[in-house]
Amino acid sequence: TQAASSTLMASWAIPVPPTMSFRSCFPCPAEGCPKMGHYADRFKGKTSAVEQILFFNTGESGNFTSWRYKVSVTLSGKKKVSGYIRIALYGRNGNSKQYKILKGSLKPDASHMRDIDVALNVGKMQKVKFLWSNHVINLFRPKLGASQITVQNGEDGT
Numbered sequence: 001t002q003a004a005s006s007t008l009m010a011s012w013a014i015p016v017p018p019t020m021s022f023r024s025c026f027p028c029p030a031e032g033c034p035k036m037g038h039y040a041d042r043f044k045g046k047t048s049a050v051e052q053i054l055f056f057n058t059g060e061s062g063n064f065t066s067w068r069y070k071v072s073v074t075l076s077g078k079k080k081v082s083g084y085i086r087i088a089l090y091g092r093n094g095n096s097k098q099y100k101i102l103k104g105s106l107k108p109d110a111s112h113m114r115d116i117d118v119a120l121n122v123g124k125m126q127k128v129k130f131l132w133s134n135h136v137i138n139l140f141r142p143k144l145g146a147s148q149i150t151v152q153n154g155e156d157g158t
Contacts, residue, residue, distance in 0.1 A: 026070060026115070027154045060158075066117045067153035073130070074100055074145035078106040083134035083144075085112070089151065090129065091122030098131060106132065106144055125151055 071087055085105040089096040099116040130146045152158070 025069065027152060028156060031044050033155065048132045058125075059071065065121075066119065067121045069116050069118060070113065070152040071099070071101060071116055072111060072113045072148075072150040072152075074111045074148040075108055075144060076104055077106075077142065077144040079140075080105060080142060081134050081142045082136065083132055085144075086131045087093065087116075087149065088129040088131075089118065089122045089125065090127040091125050092122030094120050096120070096122055098129075108120055108144075109147075121155070125153075 069089065072083060073087065075085075082104065083106055085101045085106065086098040087101055088098045095119045096116075099114075099118075101114045102112045128149050128151060130149060132144050134142065
């Protein structure tokens with residue numbers, strides 16, 4: 001087992017009815033998902049049901065916290081290109097690393113959605129950085145952008 005650090009650790013758990021998958025339970029319900037770890041005492045009784053199923057959203061290492069965001073990107077441009085798109089989140093509490101949303105055929109007006117697990121709660125969103133790169137050298141220098149990017153916080157649905 002790994003010893004807990006002195007930093008405040010918390011992960012949230014999403015209640016999942018037995019007949020549903022985790023994806024259909026995203027984001028947390030209006031009353032919130034119970035937090036595990038340091039803030040668990042704020043959610044007394046939320047996890048007391050018999051045979052209750054919870055999806056624990058945890059990180060890979062360190063303090064094991066993870067914050068889930070659902071990212072939707074609608075592409076804009078003139079021509080289809082091959083490559084990848086990444087996004088990075090910037091918020092009051094800090095910034096995320098870059099996350100790959102799609103690798104493959106990038107078509108204008110196409111929408112792509114992906115859940116990303118971020119190592120920190122970025123807090124109130126201030127900016128989303130959109131990056132793209134094509135796989136091959138293209139003499140025509142295609143341009144691609146995002147006409148819309150939507151980020152939904154898994155903790156409170158905003």
